[in-house]
Amino acid sequence: MHMSIDEVVGHGVFTEDISEMILVKDIEFYSLCEHHLLPFYGRVHVGYIPDGKIIGLSKIPRIVDLFSRRLQVQERLTVQIAEAIESILKPKGVGVVADGQHLCMMMRGVQKQNSSTMTSCLRGAFQGDSKTRLEFMSMVNSIA
Numbered sequence: 001m002h003m004s005i006d007e008v009v010g011h012g013v014f015t016e017d018i019s020e021m022i023l024v025k026d027i028e029f030y031s032l033c034e035h036h037l038l039p040f041y042g043r044v045h046v047g048y049i050p051d052g053k054i055i056g057l058s059k060i061p062r063i064v065d066l067f068s069r070r071l072q073v074q075e076r077l078t079v080q081i082a083e084a085i086e087s088i089l090k091p092k093g094v095g096v097v098a099d100g101q102h103l104c105m106m107m108r109g110v111q112k113q114n115s116s117t118m119t120s121c122l123r124g125a126f127q128g129d130s131k132t133r134l135e136f137m138s139m140v141n142s143i144a
Helices: 005-009 059-068 074-089 103-107 130-141
Strands: 013-015 022-033 039-049 053-055 093-102 117-124
Touching (some): 022 059, 022 093, 022 130, 039 074, 039 103, 059 074, 074 093, 093 103
16 A cells, blocks of 8 residues: 555666557456445556557556555546556556446445446547547457
8 A cells, every 4th residue: 555656667667669559458456445445346458658658568557456455436546547657658648447346336225236337537649639539449348
C-alpha cells in the first residue's frame, strides 16, 4: 500500500521512436471495496500511444497491482492507472478500461451475481480523436 510509482517502475522506461498504439489487455486485478469491505475483481486493459518513451510491458500490470491492492473503488482505480501512465510517459494518449465483478452487488443489496461494471478513462488522443478511440476499443474487444 505504501509503494510509489517510482518504486514500481524503477528503470523500466526506455527511449524509443515508436508511434503506434501499445495495448496490454486482460490484466487480472483483485481489490477491496472501500465502502463495503468486500472484494471486487476483474480485468484491466491499458493502451497508450508513445511520444518518445515506452515502458517495460511487465510494469503495466505492476501499476495495476499498485492501485488495486488498496481499499478502492473501480472508478478511481481506472483513473489512477491512466494518470500514472500519463505522468510517467507523457504519451500522445492513454486509455484504460476496467471490467469488474463486485461482491457487494452479488452478495448484498440487489444480489445480481451476473452483473459486471465497466469503467474507462481516456486521455489525449484517446479522448480527442474518434478514430484512435475506436481503434483502442476495437483492440480491447478483440479475441486473441
